[in-house]
Amino acid sequence: MVDITTELSGLKLSNPVIPASGTFGYGEEFAELYDLNILGSISIKGTTKDSRYGNELPRIAECTSGLINSVGLQNPGINHVIQEELPRLQKIFHKPVIANISGFSVSDYVYCAERINAAPNVGIIEVNVSCPNVHGGGIAFGTSCENVAEVTREVKKVTSKPVYIKLTPNVTDIVKIAQAAESAGADGLSLINTLLGMRINIKTRRPVIANKVGGFSGPAVFPVALRMVYQVSKEVNIPVIGIGGISSAEDVIEMMMAGASAVQVGSANLVEPLACKNIIDELPRVCERLGIEKISEIIGIID
Amino acid sequence: MREIIFTVKNNEQLAQNIFQITLEGDTSEIATPGQFVNIKLPDKYLRRPFSVCDWSENELTIIYKVVGSGTETMREFRGGEKISALTGLGNGYDLSATSQNPVLVGGGVGVPPLYGLAKKLLAKNITSSVILGFNRSEECFYVNEFQKLGLNVKITTLDGSAGIKGFVTDALTGDEYVYACGPLPMLKAVHEKVLDGQFSFESRMGCGFGACMGCSIRTKDGFKRICKDGPILKHSEILWSVE
Numbered sequence: 264m265v266d267i268t269t270e271l272s273g274l275k276l277s278n279p280v281i282p283a284s285g286t287f288g289y290g291e292e293f294a295e296l297y298d299l300n301i302l303g304s305i306s307i308k309g310t311t312k313d314s315r316y317g318n319e320l321p322r323i324a325e326c327t328s329g330l331i332n333s334v335g336l337q338n339p340g341i342n343h344v345i346q347e348e349l350p351r352l353q354k355i356f357h358k359p360v361i362a363n364i365s366g367f368s369v370s371d372y373v374y375c376a377e378r379i380n381a382a383p384n385v386g387i388i389e390v391n392v393s394c395p396n397v398h399g400g401g402i403a404f405g406t407s408c409e410n411v412a413e414v415t416r417e418v419k420k421v422t423s424k425p426v427y428i429k430l431t432p433n434v435t436d437i438v439k440i441a442q443a444a445e446s447a448g449a450d451g452l453s454l455i456n457t458l459l460g461m462r463i464n465i466k467t468r469r470p471v472i473a474n475k476v477g478g479f480s481g482p483a484v485f486p487v488a489l490r491m492v493y494q495v496s497k498e499v500n501i502p503v504i505g506i507g508g509i510s511s512a513e514d515v516i517e518m519m520m521a522g523a524s525a526v527q528v529g530s531a532n533l534v535e536p537l538a539c540k541n542i543i544d545e546l547p548r549v550c551e552r553l554g555i556e557k558i559s560e561i562i563g564i565i566d
Numbered sequence: 567m568r569e570i571i572f573t574v575k576n577n578e579q580l581a582q583n584i585f586q587i588t589l590e591g592d593t594s595e596i597a598t599p600g601q602f603v604n605i606k607l608p609d610k611y612l613r614r615p616f617s618v619c620d621w622s623e624n625e626l627t628i629i630y631k632v633v634g635s636g637t638e639t640m641r642e643f644r645g646g647e648k649i650s651a652l653t654g655l656g657n658g659y660d661l662s663a664t665s666q667n668p669v670l671v672g673g674g675v676g677v678p679p680l681y682g683l684a685k686k687l688l689a690k691n692i693t694s695s696v697i698l699g700f701n702r703s704e705e706c707f708y709v710n711e712f713q714k715l716g717l718n719v720k721i722t723t724l725d726g727s728a729g730i731k732g733f734v735t736d737a738l739t740g741d742e743y744v745y746a747c748g749p750l751p752m753l754k755a756v757h758e759k760v761l762d763g764q765f766s767f768e769s770r771m772g773c774g775f776g777a778c779m780g781c782s783i784r785t786k787d788g789f790k791r792i793c794k795d796g797p798i799l800k801h802s803e804i805l806w807s808v809e
Contacts, residue, residue, distance in 0.1 A: 285779075286777060287777055288776065288777045291776075320781065322770075322780045334778065534606070536567070536569070
């Protein structure tokens, strides 16, 4: 019997597989297909202080082994999420969730963290300082060590729950940003968010995405994510959630060997709604084949 | 929603750049006309959404227009091939909210879901009339199929090479209850001309089942996901510009 349990800041997970924020809504659509309770946790759709429509359409572009999205943090706002979405999710998913929050100023992040801290089914607060799709928003925070440190410090003051900072890959040195978050008190890190990308329709001579550029994700970014998880996890002493193009049980194991304590599955949910279930079903078999008895023992085994 | 592996029965050309695929497999998730399936194509990451034209217990047809590299690869589907599709997506037309003499208005590849709709309406003893708009006669399809149902069919073409020269709106008086499906400019023109009806929207989608917010639009009743809360919107909720 293979042990696939893992742990994030004292939170015990039955397995390392977590649907990534923005690819799973609040779980409702997927609950039609499978019992969500098989998941390690769920990172809910990124939430801002006020309700947002997001960016104009088109928001989606096809790429080789991936896609570009420019949704722009469409969400119903923090109060609606706390009053409606989290209680509804609690009825179908009985484990602690990861609450992903976003903002346009330090006070926005603090506002959201303070409120969501009181929600009983939130186990971790994931602070998105890395959304590439909002002007003057997340990305400005995520690309500066000072800003990441400040957001981390201020959010930590208003919550008793573990705070994970979700990092952008669109920086010169992600290790420095990760260290700034750790020094400011982050309990863990989630990486990577999407890579800034673009597509042009050569017939119409216009960008495919209304916002011109957007976040690139999917299997194509897996090697980039893996490299960053490896580099960051070597230089920090807090848990890392590995995110980026994970589509199979083998990808999960590879990401954990690179240093991830758990993983988030994103784009794969959109093209294969059973992706997380299939990965969780496969994981013990793949571990067995590879002679892994306890999955947590492979975390960061690469020198 | 369910993922079903369908078997291609046939894949045939209907008109210029217009093809029809018949798929064999479990269609039990499809509850009402106007719903769609999201098909996995070889060498493409995202699935592609297509409205269901017609379906029976173990068979469904979809009609597609070759517009890009994705639909180009669909021409290669041969009988016996397996295709993964998410089925039973979208809200579909509401057959209870109709008049006794509705008009089905289709433009180009917006025509297919109206065929399934016409049959379901007939099953409820509602005889619709049909207006089909195309660019030119070489692109016309399914005219006979609608006529075989015993329905009155009017054709409009932009160049006058078949039927009435002009737009579908030229065949409307404005008093009709419409079921419309077609490109955005057509939907907008029909929406402006008539007072009531249901309109099927198309959009570039991420997932096709409500998870990614890739196809959300503003309506008078708030933000709606075309894939999940649509693709059919009621006349009264449609908003064409930000107010």
